[in-house]
Amino acid sequence: MASPKRNLITGGAGFVGSHLVDRLMAAGEEVICLDNYFTGRKANVAQWIGHPNFELIRHDVTEPIRLEVDRIWHLACPASPVHYQHNPIKTAKTSFIGTYNMLGLARRVGARLLLASTSEVYGDPEVHPQPESYRGNVNTHGIRACYDEGKRVAETLCFDYQRMHGVEIRIVRIFNTYGPRMLPDDGRVVSNFIVQALRGQPLTLYGTGSQTRSFCYVDDLVEGLIRLMNGSHPGPINIGNPGEFTIRQLAEKVRERINPALELIYQPLPADDPLQRQPVIDLAREQLGWQPTVSLDQGLEPTIAHFRAALA
Numbered sequence: 572m573a574s575p576k577r578n579l580i581t582g583g584a585g586f587v588g589s590h591l592v593d594r595l596m597a598a599g600e601e602v603i604c605l606d607n608y609f610t611g612r613k614a615n616v617a618q619w620i621g622h623p624n625f626e627l628i629r630h631d632v633t634e635p636i637r638l639e640v641d642r643i644w645h646l647a648c649p650a651s652p653v654h655y656q657h658n659p660i661k662t663a664k665t666s667f668i669g670t671y672n673m674l675g676l677a678r679r680v681g682a683r684l685l686l687a688s689t690s691e692v693y694g695d696p697e698v699h700p701q702p703e704s705y706r707g708n709v710n711t712h713g714i715r716a717c718y719d720e721g722k723r724v725a726e727t728l729c730f731d732y733q734r735m736h737g738v739e740i741r742i743v744r745i746f747n748t749y750g751p752r753m754l755p756d757d758g759r760v761v762s763n764f765i766v767q768a769l770r771g772q773p774l775t776l777y778g779t780g781s782q783t784r785s786f787c788y789v790d791d792l793v794e795g796l797i798r799l800m801n802g803s804h805p806g807p808i809n810i811g812n813p814g815e816f817t818i819r820q821l822a823e824k825v826r827e828r829i830n831p832a833l834e835l836i837y838q839p840l841p842a843d844d845p846l847q848r849q850p851v852i853d854l855a856r857e858q859l860g861w862q863p864t865v866s867l868d869q870g871l872e873p874t875i876a877h878f879r880a881a882l883a
Contacts, residue, residue, distance in 0.1 A: 575600045575624070579640040579682075581632050581673060582647035584611030586752045587687070587745075590793050591644060592616050596625060603638060607631040610649045615752050632669030633661075638676065642800060643684040645673045648722075650689070650745075652715065652841075653758025659717035666721025667728070674732045683739040685800045686729050688807060690746040690848055691719045700815075700849035703744065703807050713843040726807065733805065741799050746811025746850045750789030750870060751877035761786065761871075764822050765878045768829035778840035780819030785849045787812040788870035791863040798859040811850035812863040824867065828875060 578595050582588040583604030588611065595602050596619055603626045604616055619625040630636055632647045648665045649655040655662040670686065677684040693701045694709035709719045732738040749761040757763075767774050787810065795810035816824075819835070826833050855861045 576641040577601045577603070577639065578642045578644060579603045579605060579638060580644045580646060581605045581669070582611060584608065584613060584615050584627070585646065586610075586615075586750075586754070587748060587789060587792060588644075588646045589615035589752055590750070590789050591646070591796060592619065594793050594797060596622065600624065602626070603628060603640065605630045605632065605636070605647070607647075610654050610754060632672055633664050635672045636676065639680055640676075640682050643673050643677050643682050644687075644796070644800070645670060645684055646687040648687070648718070650718075651758040652718075653756065655718040656714055659714070662717040663721045666718070666725045670725040670728050674728055674738060677738050678732060678736045683741065683800065684729070685741040685743065685796065686725055687796075688722045688726050688742050688744045689718070690744055690809070690811065690850065691715065692723050692726065692744060693848075694719060695843060695845040696847060699847045700813065700851050701809070702851040703809055703854055710843050715843045740805050741802075742806030742808070743796060743799050744807050744809045744850075745792060746787055746809065746848065747784045748787050748789055748792045750874050752789075753874070753877070755878065755881055760784065760818060760821060761874065762878070764825040765829070765875055766882065768825050768833055769875075769878055769882055771830065771833070773834045773836045774822045774826060775836055775838055776818055776822060777838050777844065780822065780835070780837070781817050782840075782844065782846045783815045783817050783848060784821070785812050785815050786821070786867050786870070787863055788865035791865050795855060795859065795861045798861050802859055804854075804858040808854050808858065809850040809852055810855055810861070811852065812867075813850055813852055814867060815849040816867065821867075824871060825875075828871060
């Protein structure tokens, strides 16, 4: 049997990172969780504190760190507009300098690095749905650019480290993910609607509510990350659920589960908000044998239960 790998997860106390911690720990691997707790929470990984295979370090990836690891899962970066626009310069630095530091570490110790990139690299897409070959339509100086451009330059750095230094890279472009451990003030549409509904407030739609998103349950995403890291394809590979829903359809699903009497209210559309988002996942199917297994209807149940407990 292969000896357990030493895994470094940046952003490991966050929403996605903590679910990845759970999977790797359950598989008997060693995990070093790195987080600065900007959007991560120690409670998300509390069940592993004290376990001989687990180590938790408070650290900001914009500062270098020296560790001996086999694999780096680079997830550190706030992913919701509310959080990444809070300090846009810091967001850009996290993607650029943080990725630079992690690639430097990967090069020094011979580790494989997986970068959590994003569907935001496609911007407000003029091609629909979005394949990995699409080069995107990003506003380089808009209010979302700190995140979109940060992830684009992070991808660039990864491929340049691969070409110049032979670093093994894996790049995943993540589409809207939801599930337990999202923050109540996350600012993403699934958490917004659920929190508003649980508080008995009207559900706020932006624009006409006709813009679309594709929602991937967190367990499906983590399975895709693991298959990508273990596989041979460097990416970029889209990981997301190709089921496409309008924002209004999502609001109605949440409302009917929590309180059908709640009204829907409309606000102006924020700047640069993409009108359509849907992944082409042919590459993930071919290269990783991956496709989502949890429908939006199935995934909303545990997500709502999480928020009920969090707000109680």
